[in-house]
Amino acid sequence: MFKIAIVSAAGGVGRSTLTASLATLLSQRKIAVLTVDFDPQNSLSTLLGSDEVSLGGLLPDFLTGKEFGMSALVNSNEVACLPFGRSNEVSLVTFEQHLRTEPEWLKQCIVQINYPPGAFLLMDTPRLPSPYARQAMVAADLVIAVLAPDARSLALLPAVEAALTRCNPGCQLIYVMNGLDSTRALQSDLLAQFRSALQMRLSPYPIHRDEAIPRAVANWANLQSLSPDSLVAHDLNGLLSWLLAGPASNLDGRAKI
Numbered sequence: 001m002f003k004i005a006i007v008s009a010a011g012g013v014g015r016s017t018l019t020a021s022l023a024t025l026l027s028q029r030k031i032a033v034l035t036v037d038f039d040p041q042n043s044l045s046t047l048l049g050s051d052e053v054s055l056g057g058l059l060p061d062f063l064t065g066k067e068f069g070m071s072a073l074v075n076s077n078e079v080a081c082l083p084f085g086r087s088n089e090v091s092l093v094t095f096e097q098h099l100r101t102e103p104e105w106l107k108q109c110i111v112q113i114n115y116p117p118g119a120f121l122l123m124d125t126p127r128l129p130s131p132y133a134r135q136a137m138v139a140a141d142l143v144i145a146v147l148a149p150d151a152r153s154l155a156l157l158p159a160v161e162a163a164l165t166r167c168n169p170g171c172q173l174i175y176v177m178n179g180l181d182s183t184r185a186l187q188s189d190l191l192a193q194f195r196s197a198l199q200m201r202l203s204p205y206p207i208h209r210d211e212a213i214p215r216a217v218a219n220w221a222n223l224q225s226l227s228p229d230s231l232v233a234h235d236l237n238g239l240l241s242w243l244l245a246g247p248a249s250n251l252d253g254r255a256k257i
């Protein structure tokens with residue numbers, strides 16, 4: 001299983017949206033995919049069409065001693081998602097303490113999942129620094145850091161590098177820009193600055209700002225089926241092809257569903 005952690009140092013930059021979109025595209029290409037919503041917000045589970053978080057999830061399963069992964073749900077696009085599940089202040093404190101004392105907890109849980117060898121696992125996380133993002137980075141073969149086209153994401157680049165170096169120094173790190181408006185000169189200038197700082201580690205496929213995304217979310221619809229000709233659908237397909245040909249290509253015989 002090829003494991004990808006989706007992280008960022010800034011909040012609200014599109015991590016959950018990107019995770020859900022890539023998972024759906026992988027499934028459309030007949031590549032088995034499991035997503036883990038490793039964020040108490042449960043945003044990924046919602047994006048992937050599950051309103052059943054009250055039924056279970058990785059936190060409730062942890063607290064009741066159930067096997068990891070038992071609460072995964074499969075949506076109509078064949079994307080499996082393990083929700084975080086319902087939480088409260090007390091359960092979060094208990095869980096986060098456990099994550100801090102057992103930095104490889106998620107990694108060890110994932111090893112036990114019975115999935116086809118060539119499948120993908122995508123992990124959504126809260127913004128850095130967080131014990132959830134740290135666990136996902138420790139477990140990952142590849143970390144995708146999502147950037148907004150703004151000065152804040154540029155200033156926070158060293159924070160992402162440092163966080164990964166501390167917990168999984170050998171891990172591949174690549175960057176994806178999300179929410180680009182090419183008509184704004186400042187954003188194009190910033191993209192050039194990101195390119196010069198990150199070189200080949202920045203995906204050549206920025207994801208443009210596109211109203212198709214919030215519209216799809218508002219309609220509980222799958223982005224690809226709602227607007228297959230949208231600019232953002234084109235961007236996402238380009239990004240996935242780039243990932244499969246490069247950063248995520250070192251798989252032995254990627255499995256078909």
Ligand SMILES: Nc1ncnc2c1ncn2[C@@H]1O[C@H](COP(=O)(O)OP(=O)(O)OP(=O)(O)O)[C@@H](O)[C@H]1O
Nearest residue numbers: 011012013014015016017179207208209210213214
């Ligand atoms: N390319 C895009 N174009 C337009 N809107 C977008 C795009 N990407 C994400 N959004 C919107 O931006 C908002 C934030 O996206 P998302 O929840 O995926 O970010 P996040 O990084 O996971 O946020 P959080 O820090 O809350 O976890 C959502 O309303 C989403 O619909």
Ligand SMILES: [Mg+2]
Nearest residue numbers: 015016039043
């Ligand atoms: Mg999110």
